[in-house]
Amino acid sequence: MSTLVLIPARLASTRLPGKPISDIAGKPMIVRVAEQATAAHLGRVVVAVDAQETFDAVVAHGFEAVMTRVGHESGSDRIHEALTLLDPTGTVDTIVNVQGDLPTVEPAIIRAAVDLLDDPLVDIGTLGVDITREEEKTNKNVVKIVGSPTAKNRLRALYFTRATAPWGQGPLYHHVGLYAYRRRALERFVSLSPSTLERRESLEQLRALEDGMRIDVALVDAVPLGVDTAEDLERARELLSRN
Incomplete structure (x- = not known):
């Protein structure tokens, strides 16, 4: 490809x-x-x-x-x-x-998203990380993946939410907003109007799921630092000044 x-x-x-x-x-x-x-x-x-x-x-x-x-x-x-x-x-x-705004993103996790497209049934590949900090499990700014395992370190996404989900014992996964699209999937996605659940959750990836597209998730080891605030920027400067 x-x-x-x-x-x-x-x-x-x-x-x-x-x-x-x-x-x-x-x-x-x-x-x-x-x-x-x-x-x-x-x-x-x-x-x-x-x-x-x-x-x-x-x-x-x-x-x-x-x-x-x-x-x-x-x-x-x-x-x-x-x-x-x-x-x-x-x-x-x-x-x-x-x-x-991901200055510390690891090349290996970018490749992991693309590798999901080896399955011809997958339209979009993305990333998830096991949530280990308790406060993040209830933080609405930490988007969670509800998915069904299909292989080791791989899920088929069923839903994305700002709520704490799924319920019950077991891991929760933080969604990392990096995507690998088949061309036809990207073209289809941008042709669609914002969907009902997308508007409600303020998560555009729900538009794809609501339209029947398949999103698979590669589970990786760490969330790359996203720079959204001045504090995030200082953290990125600290991390990269060490290299």
Whole structure:
């Protein structure tokens, strides 16, 4: 399969303005993400930007960028536009959406999401991590996966929720929002209107499940640090300054 790794980068973050170009140990955060994505050795890596500042920062560090519209509602919409610009003839089979605020994401877990598409019945691959901290089990900002095991370290997703689920004894899994799409699945997804449960939970992946698409989950060892606040940014700087 021909694989394209896309990293959506929206400059106008509400909680952390200018987030993609924030400095982390001498490099913009978006460049740190591009480095990790490139190290996964999956194929072409392109940052889908919406501002000239981000475009210039990416290119200055030797990576490829494509300009997309400002008004996209989600990263999925942005990467779909980028796909149509970069591959209008449809040669790419697999699209990987690596969030632009994951500067410590491990290349191995990016590959793990793509490996799920070895099963021809799977439309979308994503990631999950066993929740070990009690406070995270009831935290609405920690999205949980309700899934049925299909193999070791692999689930078929049945639902995603901000609630504490499923009930009863057993592990709970934290969803990591990194996705590998078959091209037809991404095209189908962005053609759909936001679904009922998607709106209720504020989780766009529910749109795919409600439309009958299959999402499988690779269970990995650790949640990559997501940078949403100034405190997260300082943590990322601390971690990467050690390298």
